[in-house]
Amino acid sequence: MPDTFKAILVSRDADKNQSVAVTDLTEADLMEGDVTVAVEATTVNYKDGLAITGKAPVVRRWPLVPGVDLAGTVLSSDHPDWRKGDKVILNGWGVGETHHGAYAGRARLKGDWLVPLPDGMSAHDAMAVGTAGYTAMLSVMALERHGIVPKRGPVIVTGAAGGVGSVAVSILSSLGYHVIASTGRSAEADYLRELGAAEIIAREDLSGPGKPLGKERWAGGIDAVGSHTLANVLSMTSYGGAVAACGLAGGMDLPSSVAPFILRGVSLLGIDSVMAPKELRLEAWRRIGTDLDVGKLAALSTTIGFDGIIGAARDIVEGKIRGRVVVDM
Structure with a gap:
């Protein structure tokens, strides 16, 4: 048999x-x-x-x-x-x-x-990173390519206590960024600080209908939520900033306006992990091996x-x- x-x-x-x-x-x-x-x-x-x-x-x-x-x-x-x-x-x-x-x-x-x-990484370690962490690294790399480096200012991570968000907070903090973590779970504040978050804001601050333009609060962001959350993140992104969109936990819609794009030059960077070319995958996993604190x-x-x-x-x-x-x- x-x-x-x-x-x-x-x-x-x-x-x-x-x-x-x-x-x-x-x-x-x-x-x-x-x-x-x-x-x-x-x-x-x-x-x-x-x-x-x-x-x-x-x-x-x-x-x-x-x-x-x-x-x-x-x-x-x-x-x-x-x-x-x-x-x-x-x-x-x-x-x-x-x-x-x-x-x-x-x-x-x-x-x-x-x-x-990657050398020195076990199968268990690789899956502790997984598609969520690989997606987070693709998002970080996209921000870097757009010039969103630590000296540009704070970056926000939405859905920060989730899989993508947790790894994104950890990677960004290890690279020297001032990370603002947005979460709907206030009980996870200590967990997010341990990962490297410098500030924590409530999900409710971003989840409702927002203005076309809000106060400039961050240079960039990684959004795993979509819908009103992404619209609000875009509206509060500073001039020339960029937001990497990689998830839809809050919905597939984007109730935004063109204002952030044409008045502040904000860029929306789409992140696809499913069909990403092999060269990008290899670079992402190489970076995971060097930039993600395995101890975390x-x-x-x-x-x-x-x-x-x-x-x-x-x-x-x-x-x-x-x-x-x-x-x-």
């Missing part, structure tokens, strides 16, 4: 009612790809929570193994860049959306989707086992989780 491994499978019936179950799969059940990986660690991201709960149309192929990122060891490869025993990371590329993802003992993937695990990963993350994935997915959608959730597979 072929070897089996545990997997989480989301399915739909004829009436499009979604269900989720733990099942046994074999390698014959995996999708196309030229590299097979033993999954050692993964995470529970907000997108994974949406996929498992069905709160948003993340999954677009049925049935499907969710899980948008993983770290593990190559078991077999027909790709010239990878050989058995290599340690690799996967983020995005539709994995966990249209291609079987990380919530299984094994994954078959395209070798072009993979990047090497313990504060950023909690660890669960495979059996805790479904419960954690529900909790993250309900806003009950701070930082990162690492799954030890």
Whole structure:
């Protein structure tokens, strides 16, 4: 009999009612790809929570193994860049959306989707960073390319107690930025200060309808919330500043005006982690290895086992989780 491994499978019936179950799969059940990986660690991201709960149309192929990122060891490869025993990371590329993802003992993937695990970083460490941290680093790099360096002034991070926000606060503070953290969870103030936040403001300060232009309060920002929050962040960004938009926890709409763009020269920088080119991914993971304080990963993350994935997915959608959730597979 072929070897089996545990997997989480989301399915739909004829009436499009979604269900989720733990099942046994074999390698014959995996999708196309030229590299097979033993999954050692993964995470529970907000997108994974949406996929498992069905709160948003993340999954677009049925049935499907969710899980948008993983770290593990190559078991077999027909790709010239990878050989058995290599340690690799996967983020995005539709994995966990249209291609079987990380919530299984094994994954078959395209070798072009993979990047090497940075030296000195374990699979667990890589997933404590995960797609959220990789997205945060892409956002930091975008601000840097736009000239938003520490001497330009404060930067704001919205959704600061979440996965992207936590890592963004940590990276920015380690690079010398004055970080303003916006959160709806006042109980997380000490946690955010430990990560390096210099100031903390309430989510309510940014979540309501705002003016086209507000008082200039920061040189730049990283926004994982969207909607009114992003509109308010833009309205309070100083002349020539920039905001990296990488999330939609508060909604996909943007009830803003053109005023910040045409009167203050503010730039809105879109961050896509799913289809980012490999060169950008390699640079982001290299920077993560040098600019993120690995000692803070313990504060950023909690660890669960495979059996805790479904419960954690529900909790993250309900806003009950701070930082990162690492799954030890």
